Amino acid sequence: MHKKAKMPVARQTAYLAAFTAGAILFSYAETYLSAAVIPIPGVRLGLANIMILSVLCAFGLKQAILVSLARTLVVSLLFSSLTSAVFSICGSLLSILVMFLLYRCKIFSLYGISVAGAMMHNIGQLLAAAVVTGSFSIFSYTPYLMLCAVITGIVIALLTNTVLTALQKIWKNERPEW
Amino acid sequence: MKPKKADFILFALPVVIALVCFWIFLPGEAGQTAVIRVDGETVQTIDLQTAKDQTIDLSLPYHNQIEIKDHAIRVTDADCPDRSCVKTGWIRSAGQTIACVPSKLTITITGDGGFDAIAGRKVW
Numbered sequence: 001m002h003k004k005a006k007m008p009v010a011r012q013t014a015y016l017a018a019f020t021a022g023a024i025l026f027s028y029a030e031t032y033l034s035a036a037v038i039p040i041p042g043v044r045l046g047l048a049n050i051m052i053l054s055v056l057c058a059f060g061l062k063q064a065i066l067v068s069l070a071r072t073l074v075v076s077l078l079f080s081s082l083t084s085a086v087f088s089i090c091g092s093l094l095s096i097l098v099m100f101l102l103y104r105c106k107i108f109s110l111y112g113i114s115v116a117g118a119m120m121h122n123i124g125q126l127l128a129a130a131v132v133t134g135s136f137s138i139f140s141y142t143p144y145l146m147l148c149a150v151i152t153g154i155v156i157a158l159l160t161n162t163v164l165t166a167l168q169k170i171w172k173n174e175r176p177e178w
Numbered sequence: 179m180k181p182k183k184a185d186f187i188l189f190a191l192p193v194v195i196a197l198v199c200f201w202i203f204l205p206g207e208a209g210q211t212a213v214i215r216v217d218g219e220t221v222q223t224i225d226l227q228t229a230k231d232q233t234i235d236l237s238l239p240y241h242n243q244i245e246i247k248d249h250a251i252r253v254t255d256a257d258c259p260d261r262s263c264v265k266t267g268w269i270r271s272a273g274q275t276i277a278c279v280p281s282k283l284t285i286t287i288t289g290d291g292g293f294d295a296i297a298g299r300k301v302w
Contacts, residue, residue: 081259084259084279108188110179111179111181112182112184112185112188112189113188116188133215133218133283133284134217134219135215135218135284138275138277140199141275142199144196146192146196147192150192157179
């Protein structure tokens with residue numbers, strides 16, 4: 001699908017830092033955007049997943065997990081509580097692992113991978129929330145979250161494709177011996 | 179970028195899950211009792227059909243103000259970070275739920291008699 005990056009460690013670190021910054025920025029923007037775009041409480045666009053999915057495709061699983069953890073930590077320290085960090089980490093780890101496995105299958109395009117990622121992120125967060133509140137009644141949110149996952153997942157896939165295409169272009173112009 | 183054939187399995191999966199959940203959590207007729215739970219423990223049950231209009235203040239990790247009016251219940255105000263409990267608005271049918279995860283608070287409406295608390299519809 002997309003070529004994996006081959007570059008010196010320092011350069012990769014710089015790229016990952018840029019992606020982490022992007023993910024943090026998207027998470028921040030999204031708290032305002034989501035409320036305006038989607039009227040259902042608890043539903044997010046998942047803009048940060050553009051960055052995570054790009055890193056997953058362009059760099060690999062380990063890098064994607066690192067960027068995701070860094071992003072979650074910074075976002076929860078800056079804008080919300082540590083409890084929400086726990087939900088977020090549960091959701092994003094589950095989502096990254098599933099996206100990675102689907103990516104490895106090679107029969108799915110970014111659309112399917114992104115939708116599954118959105119879905120697993122929701123399921124992970126619901127599970128964590130059910131454990132914390134000690135009540136499974138929170139799962140009555142599931143249908144709305146699942147339907148939104150399909151729509152947001154497709155939008156996120158399109159945006160991720162734009163990022164990855166731009167990245168390929170940049171790397172082509174960089175020194176080819178990397 | 180075109181979707182591959184296999185993608186449609188992944189598009190269909192959430193829709194199927196959603197439909198199954200809709201069926202499970204199908205709201206029943208107007209619910210009888212509102213159950214307020216904190217950390218899984220029931221702290222208060224309110225008979226919505228007979229309850230007077232009132233507000234309840236809960237000081238959990240965060241402050242949540244609950245209002246009961248016209249056989250319905252909602253969270254009017256909360257100082258938790260996401261405030262999704264407030265955004266949920268009024269609930270009145272069996273099976274509906276308001277959750278405030280930061281406060282570990284859930285408010286669920288249960289039916290009476292043969293109605294299952296979670297499923298909100300006749301089980302037998």
